Amino acid sequence: MPPPDALGQVLLALTAVVVVGRLLGRVFRAIGQPAVIGEVVGGIVLGPSLLGLIAPDLSQFILPPTVAPFLGVIAQLGVILYMFLVGVELNPGLLRGQVRATIAIAHTSIAVPFALGAALALYLYPRFASSEVPFTNFALFLGIAMSITAFPVLARILSERGMMMTRLGALALTCAAIGDVTAWCLLAFVVGVVQARIGNALLVAALTLVFIGVMFLAVRPVFARLSAASGEGPPTQGTIAIVLVSMLIAALTTHAIGVHAIFGAFLLGAVIPHESALARSLKLGLHDLVTILLLPAFFAFTGMRTQIGLVSGIYEWSICGLIVLVATAGKFGGTSAAARLTGLGWRDAAGLGVLMNTRGLMELIVLNVGLDLGVLSPTLFTMLVVMALVTTVATTPILQRLVPAPAR
Numbered sequence: 001m002p003p004p005d006a007l008g009q010v011l012l013a014l015t016a017v018v019v020v021g022r023l024l025g026r027v028f029r030a031i032g033q034p035a036v037i038g039e040v041v042g043g044i045v046l047g048p049s050l051l052g053l054i055a056p057d058l059s060q061f062i063l064p065p066t067v068a069p070f071l072g073v074i075a076q077l078g079v080i081l082y083m084f085l086v087g088v089e090l091n092p093g094l095l096r097g098q099v100r101a102t103i104a105i106a107h108t109s110i111a112v113p114f115a116l117g118a119a120l121a122l123y124l125y126p127r128f129a130s131s132e133v134p135f136t137n138f139a140l141f142l143g144i145a146m147s148i149t150a151f152p153v154l155a156r157i158l159s160e161r162g163m164m165m166t167r168l169g170a171l172a173l174t175c176a177a178i179g180d181v182t183a184w185c186l187l188a189f190v191v192g193v194v195q196a197r198i199g200n201a202l203l204v205a206a207l208t209l210v211f212i213g214v215m216f217l218a219v220r221p222v223f224a225r226l227s228a229a230s231g232e233g234p235p236t237q238g239t240i241a242i243v244l245v246s247m248l249i250a251a252l253t254t255h256a257i258g259v260h261a262i263f264g265a266f267l268l269g270a271v272i273p274h275e276s277a278l279a280r281s282l283k284l285g286l287h288d289l290v291t292i293l294l295l296p297a298f299f300a301f302t303g304m305r306t307q308i309g310l311v312s313g314i315y316e317w318s319i320c321g322l323i324v325l326v327a328t329a330g331k332f333g334g335t336s337a338a339a340r341l342t343g344l345g346w347r348d349a350a351g352l353g354v355l356m357n358t359r360g361l362m363e364l365i366v367l368n369v370g371l372d373l374g375v376l377s378p379t380l381f382t383m384l385v386v387m388a389l390v391t392t393v394a395t396t397p398i399l400q401r402l403v404p405a406p407a408r
Contacts (some may be wrong), residue, residue, distance in 0.1 A: 001045060014074070016062045017300035018293060020046060033396050036156035039296045042092040042297075042394065043303025053309060075301040076261070078294025079152055083262040084247050085286055086155040087269020088171055088279045089164050101342035102171060105335060106178035109356045110147045112187070112334025113327060117146030120326050124319070128380040141370040144171055145384050146327045148363045149176040149356050151262065152295070153392055157358060161399070168348055168403060172355040175335070179356070181263055185364055190259045191373070204258040212267065220244075220271035227276035233328045235278050235391050243272070243282065273375060305368065310382040320383045324390050331357040351403040358395045359388040 025035030045051060050316030052059040063071075108330050121139035129138045149301035150308030163169035188204040222236075223243075228240055247268045272279050311320055340346060367384050370376035376384070 006066070006070060008073070009064060013060075013063050013067050013071055013295070013298060013300065014175055016046060016295045019044060019294040021299065022292075032400065033393065034157050034160040036153060037393055037396075038161065039299050041151065042296065042387075043299035043301070044308070045303070045308055046052075046300060047303035049303070049306055049308040063300065064305075066215055067271070068301065070303075071297055071301045074294060075298035076288055078296075079262055079298050080247075080251050080265045081286060081290045082152055082155070082295050084251075084265040084269040085283060085290060086152075086164075086173065087266040088272050088282055089159075090170060090270050090274060093252075098213045102174050102341055103178060105171075105338045105352070106175040107182060107333040108148070108338035109175060109331060110179050110182050112337075113146040113330025114143035116326050116330040117143035120146075120323070124380065128377050129376065130377065133375055137190070137375050141375045143189050144190055144192065144366055145185060145370070145376075147179070147186070149179055149183075149331070149360055150359045150363060150388070150392060150402075151176050151266075152298075153367045154355060154358045155301070156291075156295075157355070157399075162398075163403075166349055168355075172352055175265070175352070175356060176264060181212075181259060183366075185259065187369065191369065196388075203347055204240075208259050209253070209255060209256045211264070213252070215267045215271055219268070223238055223272050224371045225361060227278045230276070230278050232277050237282050239278065240281070240285075243278070245371060306385050307378070307382055308386065310379050311386065316379065316383070320386050323387045327387050328357055328391060328394075340389055347402055349397055354395055355403065357391050359391050363388045 021039035023044070024038030024042045026038070028038040028041070030037050032045050042175040046059065046063055048059065051062070118139040121135070121142045123136050129135075140356075153172060158164045158169045158172065164173075169376075185205045185208060225253065226239060226242065230236075247265050250264035252264070252270040254267075257263040272282070306314075313318060332350075332353040334353075335356040336349045339349035339352045344352065365382070367376060367381050371378065371381045
């Protein structure tokens with residue numbers, strides 16, 4: 001059990017992040033950004049990057065280092081539940097006949113930025129890497145950092161713009177899911193290279209494919225029958241319990257495999273018939289609790305580990321700009337080109353490229369792995385966080401000009 005004062009610290013931290021996140025969400029919504037960007041920035045504001053510099057005592061009072069482990073658990077649970085709801089809302093029917101195109105777009109959106117990131121490593125390695133870090137490890141990690149799409153943030157942007165049920169929204173979510181599963185497998189491979197355990201990475205990829213097959217071939221029919229048995233009336237508490245326990249087991253399984261737990265939760269949600277009374281009940285019962293209370297904890301937790309002050313001087317900020325440019329060229333260019341080649345119109349292709357360029361703070365999972373292994377320096381780590389924020393903030397204003405939001 002936590003120490004006696006830990007509960008009070010966690011409650012104070014949660015109160016602060018929810019209030020600041022909601023206030024900043026209103027500010028960002030007023031200037032045309034989705035409210036989720038305010039929650040992301042709120043985590044940075046309360047952390048060492050802003051409040052920690054202006055009022056360090058207040059920052060320590062609101063978010064002391066001792067609260068991080070407890071806040072981290074709440075944050076991860078919030079992300080898992082949110083991605084489960086995203087899976088529940090996903091309409092696979094919108095992608096009927098597009099499976100090959102989706103896989104091609106998703107993997108191109110990984111391969112092109114990965115290659116550009118590895119090429120950029122040639123310039124960054126002698127300037128921001130330790131001589132103890134092999135260039136191969138550095139280049140592989142930089143490639144992974146350029147390849148990530150922020151799945152939860154992308155889902156929030158689509159939800160707030162009313163695009164979750166559109167063809168483009170479903171395509172973006174599915175491409176992000178496929179691409180990020182591939183990216184997590186690549187991350188496992190890269191960690192295996194760094195730690196000289198390449199065989200583990202191949203095992204992760206094989207087990208992930210087996211898990212996906214089991215979910216769609218064995219688990220999906222079970223939940224189809226469970227939804228049909230519930231009829232159009234509200235599901236019983238027993239049915240809800242079965243669903244939530246199954247979600248936790250799926251998340252635990254992908255976590256044990258070596259792929260992030262959110263993908264297990266997302267896949268479990270995706271196999272539940274999205275038009276069923278069960279799906280509607282889950283969305284109604286969980287959505288507000290998760291998005292208002294739990295998900296901001298994730299952004300606060302990641303904000304605690306971000307120190308923007310490490311980047312200083314014109315040269316370092318120009319390097320930061322170069323990283324943003326290369327990341328955008330790879331993700332936007334690779335995605336939109338592949339989408340055009342698979343038959344999408346240029347507006348939808350460009351819109352998909354903009355959506356896939358959303359990275360957000362989910363990338364911190366990858367960046368923290370590189371930082372913990374000593375592959376990324378603290379300065380380069382911060383530059384990559386700035387890149388993730390810039391590409392995410394740029395998503396909505398560009399998307400508004402390319403693809404108008406559907407009428408609600």
